[in-house]
Amino acid sequence: MSYEVRLKRLPGNEDVPIPQKMSDLASGFDLYAAAAEPITLQPGERTLVPTGIAIAMPAELEAQIRPRSGLALKHGITCLNSPGTIDADYRGEIKVLLVNLGQSAFTIERKERIAQMVFQVVPSVRLEVVAELDDTVRGAGGFGHTGKQ
Ligand SMILES: O=c1ccn([C@H]2C[C@H](O)[C@@H](COP(=O)(O)OP(=O)(O)OP(=O)(O)O)O2)c(=O)[nH]1
Numbered sequence: 229m230s231y232e233v234r235l236k237r238l239p240g241n242e243d244v245p246i247p248q249k250m251s252d253l254a255s256g257f258d259l260y261a262a263a264a265e266p267i268t269l270q271p272g273e274r275t276l277v278p279t280g281i282a283i284a285m286p287a288e289l290e291a292q293i294r295p296r297s298g299l300a301l302k303h304g305i306t307c308l309n310s311p312g313t314i315d316a317d318y319r320g321e322i323k324v325l326l327v328n329l330g331q332s333a334f335t336i337e338r339k340e341r342i343a344q345m346v347f348q349v350v351p352s353v354r355l356e357v358v359a360e361l362d363d364t365v366r367g368a369g370g371f372g373h374t375g376k377q
């Protein structure tokens with residue numbers, strides 16, 4: 229399926245690249261940091277990084293904000309709320325909640341690629357409250373239940 233998502237650059241961010249797919253079949257659009265000044269994250273610290281963009285997508289989509297594995301592997305920088313959820317009706321600036329799980333301070337520069345945005349189709353679901361649920365073999369077993377004697 230192909231969808232059109234409208235993207236608005238927020239004022240003062242004309243220099244920040246719009247999100248980009250870095251290869252032909254990349255699933256995510258890389259997001260660029262748009263903080264005016266570099267942000268240094270000490271180990272264990274978290275911060276909300278602006279991206280300088282807002283979007284409007286079709287009602288059946290959501291966008292997920294996911295970490296970049298390179299930043300995670302090399303520096304311990306990841307998205308705290310991974311995957312972040314961008315609702316179809318959200319018109320505010322997309323922001324990325326980064327946390328430093330590494331052992332050294334890490335500085336995020338303006339226009340650095342900090343995360344990726346993956347679009348997904350969200351099925352329309354209606355919750356129906358009932359008194360009883362149908363039986364299954366698994367039943368209520370979970371949390372490591374399978375394979376036990
Ligand atoms: O990583 C994120 C996560 C969320 N958002 C924005 C878009 C999303 O539509 C809105 C709300 O996100 P979420 O539902 O995760 O947060 P909440 O704590 O439930 O806040 P709300 O009560 O506003 O829904 O915040 C971001 O910009 N980046």
Ligand SMILES: [Mg+2]
Nearest residue numbers: 313314315318
């Ligand atoms: Mg919410």
